[in-house]
Amino acid sequence: MARRTRSSIGRLLTATLATLLLVAGCSSSSSASKTGAAAGGSCPYTFAVITHGDNGNFWSVVYKGAKDAAKDTGCKLSETYGSQQQGQAQPDDNAENAQIQNAINAKVNGIIVSDHAPSVMNATLAAASDAGIPVVLVNAGCDDADIAAAKAVTCVGQPESLAGKQAGQRFAKENASNVLCVIHQSGQNLLDRCDGIAQGLGVGQKCATGDAPTSGPACTELILSTPNAASNPQQAVGQVTAYLQSHPGINAVMTLNNAIGQALVTAKPANVKIATFDLSSDVQNDLQASPPTLDFAVDQQQYLQGYLPVEFLYVYNKHEGNAVGGGTTVASGPKLVDSTNIKSVAAAIAAGDD
Amino acid sequence: MTSSNVAVARPDEAGPPPADGPSGGAREQPDGGWAAALTRLLRRPALGALLGAVAVFVVFTVTDSTPQHLWLTQTGFQAWAQQAAFFGIMSVPVGLLMIGGEFDLSTGGMTGFCAIIMALLVGNEHWNAWAAVGVTFAFGALIGAVNGIVVTRSGLPSFIVTLATYFVFRGLSVGGVLKVNHGSTNIGLTGTQHPGLKSAKDVFGGSFAHSHGLPAGYQTAILWFVGVTAVAIWLLARTKFGNWVFAVGGDADAARKVGVPVRRTKILLFMGTSTAAALVGVISFLQSNTAVSEQGVGYEFYYIIAAVVGGCLLTGGHGSALGAALGACIIGMALQGVIYSGWDSSWDFTFLGAILFLAVTVNTLTHRRAMRSRR
Numbered sequence: 215m216a217r218r219t220r221s222s223i224g225r226l227l228t229a230t231l232a233t234l235l236l237v238a239g240c241s242s243s244s245s246a247s248k249t250g251a252a253a254g255g256s257c258p259y260t261f262a263v264i265t266h267g268d269n270g271n272f273w274s275v276v277y278k279g280a281k282d283a284a285k286d287t288g289c290k291l292s293e294t295y296g297s298q299q300q301g302q303a304q305p306d307d308n309a310e311n312a313q314i315q316n317a318i319n320a321k322v323n324g325i326i327v328s329d330h331a332p333s334v335m336n337a338t339l340a341a342a343s344d345a346g347i348p349v350v351l352v353n354a355g356c357d358d359a360d361i362a363a364a365k366a367v368t369c370v371g372q373p374e375s376l377a378g379k380q381a382g383q384r385f386a387k388e389n390a391s392n393v394l395c396v397i398h399q400s401g402q403n404l405l406d407r408c409d410g411i412a413q414g415l416g417v418g419q420k421c422a423t424g425d426a427p428t429s430g431p432a433c434t435e436l437i438l439s440t441p442n443a444a445s446n447p448q449q450a451v452g453q454v455t456a457y458l459q460s461h462p463g464i465n466a467v468m469t470l471n472n473a474i475g476q477a478l479v480t481a482k483p484a485n486v487k488i489a490t491f492d493l494s495s496d497v498q499n500d501l502q503a504s505p506p507t508l509d510f511a512v513d514q515q516q517y518l519q520g521y522l523p524v525e526f527l528y529v530y531n532k533h534e535g536n537a538v539g540g541g542t543t544v545a546s547g548p549k550l551v552d553s554t555n556i557k558s559v560a561a562a563i564a565a566g567d568d
Numbered sequence: 569m570t571s572s573n574v575a576v577a578r579p580d581e582a583g584p585p586p587a588d589g590p591s592g593g594a595r596e597q598p599d600g601g602w603a604a605a606l607t608r609l610l611r612r613p614a615l616g617a618l619l620g621a622v623a624v625f626v627v628f629t630v631t632d633s634t635p636q637h638l639w640l641t642q643t644g645f646q647a648w649a650q651q652a653a654f655f656g657i658m659s660v661p662v663g664l665l666m667i668g669g670e671f672d673l674s675t676g677g678m679t680g681f682c683a684i685i686m687a688l689l690v691g692n693e694h695w696n697a698w699a700a701v702g703v704t705f706a707f708g709a710l711i712g713a714v715n716g717i718v719v720t721r722s723g724l725p726s727f728i729v730t731l732a733t734y735f736v737f738r739g740l741s742v743g744g745v746l747k748v749n750h751g752s753t754n755i756g757l758t759g760t761q762h763p764g765l766k767s768a769k770d771v772f773g774g775s776f777a778h779s780h781g782l783p784a785g786y787q788t789a790i791l792w793f794v795g796v797t798a799v800a801i802w803l804l805a806r807t808k809f810g811n812w813v814f815a816v817g818g819d820a821d822a823a824r825k826v827g828v829p830v831r832r833t834k835i836l837l838f839m840g841t842s843t844a845a846a847l848v849g850v851i852s853f854l855q856s857n858t859a860v861s862e863q864g865v866g867y868e869f870y871y872i873i874a875a876v877v878g879g880c881l882l883t884g885g886h887g888s889a890l891g892a893a894l895g896a897c898i899i900g901m902a903l904q905g906v907i908y909s910g911w912d913s914s915w916d917f918t919f920l921g922a923i924l925f926l927a928v929t930v931n932t933l934t935h936r937r938a939m940r941s942r943r
Binding site for chain 1: 633634635639643647650651654680742743754784818854855856860861862863864865866867870903904906907908909912913915916917918
């Protein structure tokens with residue numbers, strides 16, 4: 215009984231959404247034709263965008279990339295936003311999997327999806343390919359095994375351990391090699407980043423847990439337990455500060471979330487270099503301050519994670535299965551941004567493209 | 569009916585017995601012997617929370633593994649008091665509302681939404697910071713009034729009504745912000761001219777008592793926490809309104825029959841929680857200069873945990889403002905203490921769950937026993 219009510223609500227929602235999308239689609243295609251269709255003609259394809267993300271800072275830029283690419287090519291998006299609804303602490307992988315199935319049933323011309331739970335989603339994604347729908351993974355699932363298992367064209371994302379490694383190498387170069395890696399929520403990708411830092415510092419394959427040593431090179435993980443740490447940076451920073459006070463040997467902090475990085479900058483801990491993953495306008499200000507209050511930021515250029523897959527699928531559909539990537543990941547990042555190159559990135563941030 | 573006996577405060581005990589504060593019990597006449605004194609003590613809802621807070625403090629004093637034994641220094645105190653303040657400013661009015669027999673699940677989302685309003689007005693629109701503070705508080709009070717009026721007029725459970733409010737604001741603070749803030753959900757300060765910002769920061773997001781041992785000082789948020797707690801204790805123990813709160817939570821029909829304005833009391837309580845949420849939003853924006861859409865999500869349950877640990881019964885009619893404040897202190901100590909102790913902080917949640925269960929068990933048992941031994 216409950217199930218039936220739920221599905222009828224779902225049907226109603228889908229219908230409403232479809233109507234909205236139809237309206238949005240009409241208006242966007244009309245505006246595209248007005249701008250003279252840079253792609254040289256209208257694109258008859260519709261792609262589904264399915265992610266494990268929310269609508270926050272990071273993912274809104276991905277979606278903007280996808281929308282811009284759709285505008286540039288004239289293709290349509292049947293947008294299905296992320297499975298992590300606002301107010302949920304974690305993504306809902308089963309919901310995302312169901313959305314993939316919906317997209318297959320709707321016979322879209324391509325699926326852009328973050329393969330957040332490969333064990334759940336790979337089989338569904340392989341079924342999409344079998345049904346003749348090309349799949350491009352984004353952001354999550356960017357390793358060759360998952361690309362093969364999902365029968366995907368490619369994956370557009372930032373190889374996390376590569377990003378960590380470059381950050382670790384940079385810390386080592388700056389003689390700030392006793393690094394604290396701050397983990398704000400659960401997720402293999404975050405652990406991979408920290409492990410990458412350890413590799414970049416040359417202290418083994420894994421970032422250690424527990425007490426940090428008094429001198430580096432070393433990588434130590436701190437797992438935050440403040441409720442919803444990413445959304446309450448000031449409070450999360452209370453825990454980071456406490457750890458720094460009790461481990462005075464640490465001379466570098468890497469935050470994996472830009473809001474926490476910014477809040478840590480505001481708290482002004484003594485004798486540590488601060489770096490963060492991902493950009494924001496605050497991060498930009500910190501890098502542009504003189505002297506810069508933030509050492510560097512790791513930019514995964516997630517705009518590309520929205521933009522490129524649309525282009526790839528367009529090319530794939532239009533030109534008889536021309537597939538980008540060769541079965542491996544197309545790296546959208548990492549790009550290390552610091553005070554020397556922030557100017558060029560700043561314009562992109564201002565436009566909401568980074 | 570029998571099961572609700574525990575929860576129902578008879579009108580004659582609504583006043584003095586659950587009174588808070590050190591002076592609350594001093595007026596009672598000693599009516600003989602150790603047993604009576606002990607019963608009086610046990611009847612205080614804040615007792616469990618006080619014992620719990622002391623126990624947690626002692627545990628972390630022992631387990632503190634920092635080289636300088638930070639837990640017992642000003643630095644350690646500042647660290648957990650700052651965490652506690654964010655929870656406590658909310659848990660105290662949430663506790664009052666629970667004593668009045670209602671829930672507010674919109675509190676966490678409201679703190680974030682109010683921070684967003686501040687950020688939009690000050691950061692994007694370049695308003696005078698004090699005007700923005702005024703608007704934010706007015707907005708908070710308004711939402712509380714709406715919650716209260718809907719709950720009292722419709723007779724729907726407050727659990728559902730405020731859950732709805734919560735989701736409405738989650739949507740607004742993401743969708744709305746994306747609309748007005750160029751596709752980003754993170755709002756910071758733009759431009760250079762910010763009238764009134766410095767003085768507003770001093771009051772809400774500043775620090776005081778800088779010293780050699782603690783160069784950064786204590787945050788003013790801690791003072792607000794103490795202030796909110798003091799006002800709530802006074803309201804409950806010394807005013808007619810305090811008696812009304814216990815009465816409407818114990819038995820709303822009985823309260824109505826003896827002339828208590830049930831609706832007005834409940835609406836005021838809802839306005840209390842949402843105005844406190846505005847205060848937290850104002851403080852959090854003025855501390856950091858930024859607001860994020862997802863802020864405060866999930867916190868409503870921590871506020872309820874703090875209030876319940878502090879002796880507020882889920883069924884209403886019994887509880888304590890001081891207890892709710894102590895409950896917030898326990899959460900604050902737990903978050904910082906595990907770091908100083910060098911434990912894996914993932915266990916915080918388990919720790920909080922255990923504390924919650926223990927506190928509720930102790931509170932219910934002692935409350936039941938104490939009420940029985942009154943006869």
